[in-house]
Amino acid sequence: xxxxxxxxxxxxxxxxxxxxxxxxxxxxxxxxxxxxxxxxxxxxxxxxxxxxxxxxxxxxxxxxxxxxxxxxxxxxxxxxxxxxxxxxxxxxxxxxxxxxxxxxxxxxxxxxxxxxxxxxxxxxxxxxxxxxxxxxxxxxxxxxxxxxxxxxxxxxxxxxxxxxxxxxxxxxxxxxxxxxxxxxxxxxxxxxxxxxxxxxxxxxxxxxxxxxxxxxxxxxxxxxxxxxxx
Amino acid sequence: xxxxxxxxxxxxxxxxxxxxxxxxxxxxxxxxxxxxxxxxxxxxxxxxxxxxxxxxxxxxxxxxxxxxxxxxxxxxxxxxxxxxxxxxxxxxxxxxxxxxxxxxxxxxxxxxxxxxxxxxxxxxxxxxxxxxxxxxxxxxxxxxxxxxxxxxxxxxxxxxxxxxxxxxxxxxxxxxxxxxxxxxxxxxxxxxxxxxxxxxxxxxxxxxxxxxxxxxxxxxxxxxxxxxxxxxxxxxxxxxxxxxxxxxxxxxxxxxxxxxxxxxxxxxxxxxxxxxxxxxxxxxxxxxxxxxxxxxxxxxxxxxxxxxxxxxxxxxxxxxxxxxxxxxxxxxxxxxxxxxxxxxxxxxxxxxxxxxxxxxxxxxxxxxxxxxxxxxxxxxxxxxxxxxxxxxxxxxxxxxxxxxxxxxx
Numbered sequence: 001x002x003x004x005x006x007x008x009x010x011x012x013x014x015x016x017x018x019x020x021x022x023x024x025x026x027x028x029x030x031x032x033x034x035x036x037x038x039x040x041x042x043x044x045x046x047x048x049x050x051x052x053x054x055x056x057x058x059x060x061x062x063x064x065x066x067x068x069x070x071x072x073x074x075x076x077x078x079x080x081x082x083x084x085x086x087x088x089x090x091x092x093x094x095x096x097x098x099x100x101x102x103x104x105x106x107x108x109x110x111x112x113x114x115x116x117x118x119x120x121x122x123x124x125x126x127x128x129x130x131x132x133x134x135x136x137x138x139x140x141x142x143x144x145x146x147x148x149x150x151x152x153x154x155x156x157x158x159x160x161x162x163x164x165x166x167x168x169x170x171x172x173x174x175x176x177x178x179x180x181x182x183x184x185x186x187x188x189x190x191x192x193x194x195x196x197x198x199x200x201x202x203x204x205x206x207x208x209x210x211x212x213x214x215x216x217x218x219x220x221x222x223x224x225x226x227x228x229x230x
Numbered sequence: 231x232x233x234x235x236x237x238x239x240x241x242x243x244x245x246x247x248x249x250x251x252x253x254x255x256x257x258x259x260x261x262x263x264x265x266x267x268x269x270x271x272x273x274x275x276x277x278x279x280x281x282x283x284x285x286x287x288x289x290x291x292x293x294x295x296x297x298x299x300x301x302x303x304x305x306x307x308x309x310x311x312x313x314x315x316x317x318x319x320x321x322x323x324x325x326x327x328x329x330x331x332x333x334x335x336x337x338x339x340x341x342x343x344x345x346x347x348x349x350x351x352x353x354x355x356x357x358x359x360x361x362x363x364x365x366x367x368x369x370x371x372x373x374x375x376x377x378x379x380x381x382x383x384x385x386x387x388x389x390x391x392x393x394x395x396x397x398x399x400x401x402x403x404x405x406x407x408x409x410x411x412x413x414x415x416x417x418x419x420x421x422x423x424x425x426x427x428x429x430x431x432x433x434x435x436x437x438x439x440x441x442x443x444x445x446x447x448x449x450x451x452x453x454x455x456x457x458x459x460x461x462x463x464x465x466x467x468x469x470x471x472x473x474x475x476x477x478x479x480x481x482x483x484x485x486x487x488x489x490x491x492x493x494x495x496x497x498x499x500x501x502x503x504x505x506x507x508x509x510x511x512x513x514x515x516x517x518x519x520x521x522x523x524x525x526x527x528x529x530x531x532x533x534x535x536x537x538x539x540x541x542x543x544x545x546x547x548x549x550x551x552x553x554x555x556x557x558x559x560x561x562x563x564x565x566x567x568x569x570x571x572x573x574x575x576x577x578x579x580x581x582x583x584x585x586x587x588x589x590x591x592x593x594x595x596x597x598x599x600x601x602x603x604x605x606x607x608x609x610x611x612x613x614x615x616x617x618x619x620x621x622x623x624x625x626x627x628x629x630x631x632x633x634x635x636x637x638x639x
Contacts, residue, residue, distance in 0.1 A: 090536065098240065
């Protein structure tokens with residue numbers, strides 16, 4: 001199996017001297033292509049920090065992190081931006097769509113940054129929009145969409161360029177249960193049908209139950225790492 | 231190319247997120263640009279008027295005198311040149327018109343009043359394109375050629391002397407021997423001038439009459455000239471200085487230092503005003519953009535998280551600045567052009583004319599649409615406006631994604 005993420009003794013410490021906070025402590029973990037992984041644990045257990053380290057949004061204090069063969073911990077800012085653009089998709093708790101762009105433009109945004117021609121990206125974006133069940137809503141700005149619809153756009157944006165991995169941080173936290181259910185089904189089907197690798201940081205038991213590999217973190221360390229047999 | 235076009239809609243639409251704030255900033259920039267361009271046009275018109283009055287009221291663009299005449303404009307500082315050599319020297323393609331003049335202080339006396347004046351002897355036909363005296367008189371006629379005992383007065387001087395056309399006045403001055411020269415002359419014409427001091431202070435007779443009155447044969451006190459292009463005055467004066475090395479050749483600005491000072495002061499005022507207005511505009515723009523950047527902290531973090539390079543974020547914020555300043559500048563330019571155009575037929579200073587007169591300006595100002603000035607001021611504001619937004623743009627670009635993306639709105 002192809003290794004997508006490899007963390008070797010990844011550590012993240014905030015603050016200095018007496019007020020140091022060890023958010024992530026010597027975490028070693030490997031995620032392979034097509035896995036659907038949940039990162040759970042109490043608040044402050046380090047799941048979001050680990051997700052940020054894998055996504056190159058933050059730098060580890062020590063240790064190594066490799067994403068699809070690239071050493072994230074050694075990259076420069078511009079190279080990290082390039083890595084995130086081509087290999088990592090993000091889904092955030094607060095949707096984080098670009099408010100001045102329509103749903104379709106939000107989805108096209110990543111492809112535009114990648115330099116894909118207008119015809120191809122428009123076609124691809126429309127196709128993904130339909131896939132996430134938002135047909136006919138492409139012209140709406142984020143403020144004109146419900147929370148669930150916005151999160152679907154965020155998922156569509158994350159998967160449209162077919163990244164090596166999608167990192168989702170509490171994607172269902174702001175959604176009602178019916179909408180959360182729909183979103184989970186969407187993510188699950190994308191994982192099964194397109195072999196897209198997901199790592200989801202969550203408190204939501206429904207999400208945890210849906211994933212086949214469940215990593216639980218406590219105090220910045222991996223407490224349990226269980227993979228469900230197919 | 232695709233990446234660069236990507237930021238255009240984001241920058242443009244971001245401008246309108248807070249449309250009221252954006253419109254206020256546009257208005258501030260537009261008013262600033264309008265005030266800079268309009269002030270420049272009116273100051274230019276003011277200076278143009280001062281210079282025109284200075285040169286048109288007998289000064290011309292330059293003059294030739296005997297050394298010492300400017301310090302003591304009396305009969306003794308005269309000079310005499312063979313007509314051929316003067317003609318040859320003044321036959322320059324640059325020179326539009328020139329004339330020889332006798333010019334001495336004197337007194338004019340009527341039956342009832344007397345007044346100090348400057349007595350000028352000249353050939354009126356040669357004053358066309360040289361001074362206001364080449365224009366038609368407001369009433370009467372020019373003295374007949376030769377040694378005629380006829381004189382032209384300013385209208386206001388005639389009123390002060392309680393005299394009129396057809397009446398006689400007496401001119402008193404000092405002749406070449408230091409004796410009192412006196413002559414009775416008939417008033418044949420009256421002239422109007424834009425400046426009161428000219429109407430009150432100058433009287434005109436023929437050149438021959440003045441020369442005979444002062445007993446100076448064919449000598450004169452000044453040769454005045456105008457040029458086709460006033461910008462060439464220094465080079466022309468330099469040339470004449472070489473030809474007439476023993477005479478004093480001066481530019482209009484040497485002869486009218488007040489006008490020259492006004493011109494310099496005007497340029498300085500325009501410069502100072504431009505800088506002051508620009509600083510005000512720059513503060514407004516930087517404040518607007520800083521607010522916009524602060525409000526969108528998370529968004530800039532998001533853009534970086536999604537793979538947008540910091541350089542492109544910097545470009546996006548600068549593009550917003552370019553749109554914001556650009557629109558304000560264009561609106562300011564349009565309003566300025568309309569404002570100036572409204573007065574191209576002249577702005578009558580009305581009750582302010584008396585005050586303007588003190589500074590040598592005419593009663594009516596004629597602002598011009600100077601596209602170079604308009605373009606220069608607009609470009610300055612536009613470019614400096616964008617540059618002043620480098621700081622907010624830099625702040626936006628250096629946002630660390632993780633510290634911003636998890637912030638709540």
